Amino acid sequence: xxxxxxxxxIGKNYGGVTALKRIDLTVGVGEIVxxxxxxxxxxxxxxxxxxxxxxxxxxxxxxRDREVKGRPAxxxxxxxxxxxxxxxxxxxxxxxxxxxxxxxxxxxxxPLHVLRELALSALIDTTPWAEVDRLCESIGLTDLDxxxxxxxxxxxxxxxxxxxxxxxxxxVMLDEPFPGVDDEGVMGxxxxxxxxxxxxxxxxxxxxxxxxxASIADRLVLIADGEVAIEGPVDECLASSVFxxxxxxxx
Amino acid sequence: xxxxxxDAVTALRVxxxxxxxxxxxxxxxxxxxxxxxAVGGYAMAAAMLYATLTGGGTSPLVAxxxxxxxxxxxxxxxxxxxxxxxxSKGRDEFVVVLAITAxxxxxxxxxxxxxxxxxxxxxxxxxxxxxxxxxxxxxxxxLTIAVGFVAAVVVGLWxxxxxxxxxxxxxxxxxxxxxTLGIPVRRVRLIAASVxxxxxxxxxxxxxxxxxxxxxxxxxLSIVGFIALVIGGMGSAYAPLIGGVLLSFLELGTSLIFxxxxxxxxLLAAVLLVFIARPEGLFSLKVRTT
Amino acid sequence: xxxxxxxxRTDRMEVPPxxxxxxxxxxxxxxxxxxxxxxxxxxxxxxxxxHLDIAMTFTMFSLLALGMYTPLFLGGQIDLAYNAYLAAGxxxxxxIANRTDIPLVLAIPIGAAVAATMALVLGLVTSHLTGxxxxxxxxxxxxxxxxxxxxxxxxxxxxxxxxGGIPRLDLLGIEFGxxxxxxxxxxxxxxxxxxxxxxxxxxxGLAVRLNRASTPAAEVSGIPTTSIRLVSLAMGAAIGxxxxxxxxxxxxxxxxxxxxPEIVFLAxxxxxxxxxxxxxxxxxxxxxxxxLNEASAFxxxxxxxxxxxxxxxxxxxxxxxxxxxxxxxxxxxxSRMRKEDKL
Numbered sequence: 001x002x003x004x005x006x007x008x009x010i011g012k013n014y015g016g017v018t019a020l021k022r023i024d025l026t027v028g029v030g031e032i033v034x035x036x037x038x039x040x041x042x043x044x045x046x047x048x049x050x051x052x053x054x055x056x057x058x059x060x061x062x063x064r065d066r067e068v069k070g071r072p073a074x075x076x077x078x079x080x081x082x083x084x085x086x087x088x089x090x091x092x093x094x095x096x097x098x099x100x101x102x103x104x105x106x107x108x109x110x111p112l113h114v115l116r117e118l119a120l121s122a123l124i125d126t127t128p129w130a131e132v133d134r135l136c137e138s139i140g141l142t143d144l145d146x147x148x149x150x151x152x153x154x155x156x157x158x159x160x161x162x163x164x165x166x167x168x169x170x171x172v173m174l175d176e177p178f179p180g181v182d183d184e185g186v187m188g189x190x191x192x193x194x195x196x197x198x199x200x201x202x203x204x205x206x207x208x209x210x211x212x213x214a215s216i217a218d219r220l221v222l223i224a225d226g227e228v229a230i231e232g233p234v235d236e237c238l239a240s241s242v243f244x245x246x247x248x249x250x251x
Numbered sequence: 252x253x254x255x256x257x258d259a260v261t262a263l264r265v266x267x268x269x270x271x272x273x274x275x276x277x278x279x280x281x282x283x284x285x286x287x288x289a290v291g292g293y294a295m296a297a298a299m300l301y302a303t304l305t306g307g308g309t310s311p312l313v314a315x316x317x318x319x320x321x322x323x324x325x326x327x328x329x330x331x332x333x334x335x336x337x338x339s340k341g342r343d344e345f346v347v348v349l350a351i352t353a354x355x356x357x358x359x360x361x362x363x364x365x366x367x368x369x370x371x372x373x374x375x376x377x378x379x380x381x382x383x384x385x386x387x388x389x390x391x392x393x394l395t396i397a398v399g400f401v402a403a404v405v406v407g408l409w410x411x412x413x414x415x416x417x418x419x420x421x422x423x424x425x426x427x428x429x430x431t432l433g434i435p436v437r438r439v440r441l442i443a444a445s446v447x448x449x450x451x452x453x454x455x456x457x458x459x460x461x462x463x464x465x466x467x468x469x470x471x472l473s474i475v476g477f478i479a480l481v482i483g484g485m486g487s488a489y490a491p492l493i494g495g496v497l498l499s500f501l502e503l504g505t506s507l508i509f510x511x512x513x514x515x516x517x518l519l520a521a522v523l524l525v526f527i528a529r530p531e532g533l534f535s536l537k538v539r540t541t
Numbered sequence: 542x543x544x545x546x547x548x549x550r551t552d553r554m555e556v557p558p559x560x561x562x563x564x565x566x567x568x569x570x571x572x573x574x575x576x577x578x579x580x581x582x583x584x585x586x587x588x589x590x591x592h593l594d595i596a597m598t599f600t601m602f603s604l605l606a607l608g609m610y611t612p613l614f615l616g617g618q619i620d621l622a623y624n625a626y627l628a629a630g631x632x633x634x635x636x637i638a639n640r641t642d643i644p645l646v647l648a649i650p651i652g653a654a655v656a657a658t659m660a661l662v663l664g665l666v667t668s669h670l671t672g673x674x675x676x677x678x679x680x681x682x683x684x685x686x687x688x689x690x691x692x693x694x695x696x697x698x699x700x701x702x703x704x705g706g707i708p709r710l711d712l713l714g715i716e717f718g719x720x721x722x723x724x725x726x727x728x729x730x731x732x733x734x735x736x737x738x739x740x741x742x743x744x745x746g747l748a749v750r751l752n753r754a755s756t757p758a759a760e761v762s763g764i765p766t767t768s769i770r771l772v773s774l775a776m777g778a779a780i781g782x783x784x785x786x787x788x789x790x791x792x793x794x795x796x797x798x799x800x801x802p803e804i805v806f807l808a809x810x811x812x813x814x815x816x817x818x819x820x821x822x823x824x825x826x827x828x829x830x831x832x833l834n835e836a837s838a839f840x841x842x843x844x845x846x847x848x849x850x851x852x853x854x855x856x857x858x859x860x861x862x863x864x865x866x867x868x869x870x871x872x873x874x875x876s877r878m879r880k881e882d883k884l
Contacts, residue, residue: 052760053761072760073759073760073764073765076760076761084757084758084761088755089754090750090751093747093754097747098751100744100747101744101748101751101759101762101764102762104748104762104763104764105762108745111765114745114765114768114769117743117745118745121739121743122735122736122739125565125743127743163758163762164761285673288677332857333853333857337856337857344673345617347672348619348672349856350853350856352621353810353852353853353856354853356806356849357853360849363846364843470802471684512693513693514688515681515684515687515688516693519678522678522681523667523678526667526670526678527666
């Protein structure tokens with residue numbers, strides 16, 4: 001399986017504190033990788049580094065063997081999308097509008113695109129709303145006219161997942177997408193991830209619920225003490241004593 | 252043009268006033284996380300009240316106390332009726348900034364309504380003059396420097412050493428931790444806001460005899476106080492004092508070189524330069540860790 | 542390329558038709574205001590000469606407040622240098638008319654370009670500032686601009702006494718007298734407000750609004766946050782400059798004191814009073830100001846105090862503004878109704 005996303009020798013220090021020592025991680029074409037680890041193991045930091053929200057102290061992020069650099073918006077346009085552990089959305093926009101913001105990664109690629117969208121905005125509505133609705137529906141997010149400030153935490157998460165998926169990413173990283181989401185929503189998100197896998201995209205999935213992650217992931221990666229403690233096929237990992245010791249034992 | 256030492260006395264007097272305003276900002280910023288640019292409004296209101304009272308025959312000392320008290324009341328009211336209610340609805344900085352802007356505007360308009368729309372000058376606290384090295388220096392000037400300096404130092408000591416000062420710093424650094432430690436956060440904030448208002452009132456009452464104050468001088472007082480704060484930084488309680496005096500001397504220097512109309516450009520250039528070069532202020536003790 | 546996903550459960554295929562796509566809610570207010578403007582113009586503004594002056598004040602404040610709408614109320618960027626942008630439009634008219642041979646109509650794009658450039662430069666040097674710091678620095682910039690037009694730049698701007706003798710705009714053989722100018726001004730207000738109400742709901746508008754809520758979220762959505770911030774600042778400044786162009790053409794003279802920073806405060810309160818959840822709120826606020834001013838010498842008298850006090854009260858009590866409250870109430874009532882439907 002060829003690598004779609006590759007993190008090479010990534011390290012991160014905050015002042016004198018080491019958050020990530022050395023991480024090498026790949027996500028293959030059509031592969032769902034489950035990233036697990038105890039609280040504070042550095043999972044979110046790693047996602048921040050890949051998406052460009054945090055600068056690494058060391059190492060590089062490669063997408064299709066080309067290094068991705070710069071601001072998160074640039075990486076989003078290059079094909080990396082993500083959600084946040086604490087949903088980051090606008091409370092005054094409706095769910096539909098929040099999800100639609102993800103379209104920026106394809107429709108606002110360059111200053112010229114921005115100007116075109118701007119010029120058109122006053123005249124015609126070019127946003128493919130039906131596509132947004134279809135996507136939301138597929139992950140179990142309905143009643144999209146609701147203002148985001150008034151919905152449940154689970155629906156906020158789903159809206160963020162929708163925003164990440166509507167970007168048509170090559171690699172999508174979901175940082176704990178399931179807490180607060182009802183069963184229908186979980187099934188919807190998992191189905192969407194399977195579809196992405198079928199399309200040859202890559203998924204990096206972080207969640208504390210090992211059962212859910214194991215049910216869909218092709219491979220697990222366990223981070224502990226800022227390093228990859230163990231990685232491999234789901235069954236092997238779950239059976240290994242290292243896994244139980246370093247993760248389940250801790251958690 | 253040579254700098255006469257009398258200019259330095261004037262600059263020091265003006266700088267002390269800036270410092271008092273900056274210190275008022277500092278108190279609000281450390282405890283309520285608000286750059287309260289209504290402080291210029293408090294100073295203006297205090298100056299107008301002082302000038303109106305002394306113009307009506309009230310003794311300057313009584314007028315002074317009343318005017319400073321007005322500053323303290325306005326400061327406390329700002330915390331109670333503006334900052335706290337907005338914070339309790341889920342603080343959105345945008346709303347706070349707009350509210351503070353509206354507050355400054357309202358204070359100005361109210362002052363124009365109550366004290367009239369013309370510029371007025373108050374009686375000095377003491378009318379005497381003393382001759383020093385060939386120049387006459389009014390007691391008022393010396394008094395302004397002395398009172399302002401003492402006030403700044405006392406507040407600095409209070410923040411650095413005093414009980415409520417220590418509690419204030421704890422809240423500023425981490426409100427949740429403050430609450431956990433059993434600090435009466437609301438009361439400490441109210442005290443800090445009132446003291447901040449008092450300092451601004453002091454600045455206003457001290458300047459009232461010097462120059463004509465009108466209802467719309469609040470904005471410019473707010474701006475200079477803010478710049479003094481930016482220059483000094485928020486690292487220690489003495490940083491605003493240094494910032495204020497430094498700003499005043501820089502102003503003196505530019506007006507000697509470029510003429511007095513250059514002031515607004517100088518202020519803009521100064522604040523932009525500081526923001527670009529050292530966003531944390533020139534005299535910050537804070538070490539950035541990230 | 543579209544994402545097609547097999548639904549996990551088939552019953553999700555039945556989606557109520559009204560949740561498909563989104564209704565266009567911009568047309569109704571636009572039609573309402575069009576009718577109102579036409580009625581006001583023919584039924585009221587043309588009736589007396591001083592009504593034209595009131596309509597001028599309304600147009601000027603509307604354009605100024607509409608200019609502030611995008612960067613401030615959608616983007617959360619508190620740029621207070623709007624007196625400078627207003628002045629850019631007005632002085633473009635006066636200077637081009639009196640000191641150059643450039644056709645007067647070009648003062649409109651030139652004024653807008655100058656204002657937009659000023660906003661861009663200010664936006665670039667304040668790129669790392671937000672909130673209080675941005676507000677104070679832009680206020681200072683507005684003050685410096687006022688200082689320049691009223692004294693330092695007197696050679697070009699005429700200083701405190703301003704510039705007079707601005708000729709009437711003559712375009713394609715039509716001389717724009719006061720009546721025609723007011724008509725053009727009202728059309729401009731209507732077009733700008735309508736365009737902004739559509740912009741607000743379009744992808745760039747959503748981008749500006751998401752960036753206000755969370756810059757990291759906007760970034761990971763692929764939104765070029767720096768460009769979008771600068772574009773909204775420039776756009777707002779250009780709209781604000783139109784107000785200055787309009788006043789200069791109407792009065793045929795300009796005075797430096799009309800462009801003191803104080804005017805920004807009053808304009809800032811108009812959307813707050815009219816409601817910030819639609820650009821029409823700015824127009825309503827401006828109408829309210831003129832209506833009250835008509836009843837008494839409002840702007841010279843208690844007006845600013847009343848407006849400032851009311852805005853402060855709204856900010857403390859109901860941060861959404863008047864229309865915002867109505868809209869939020871509507872949304873809450875609707876979702877409650879839906880819940881009851883489900884039960």
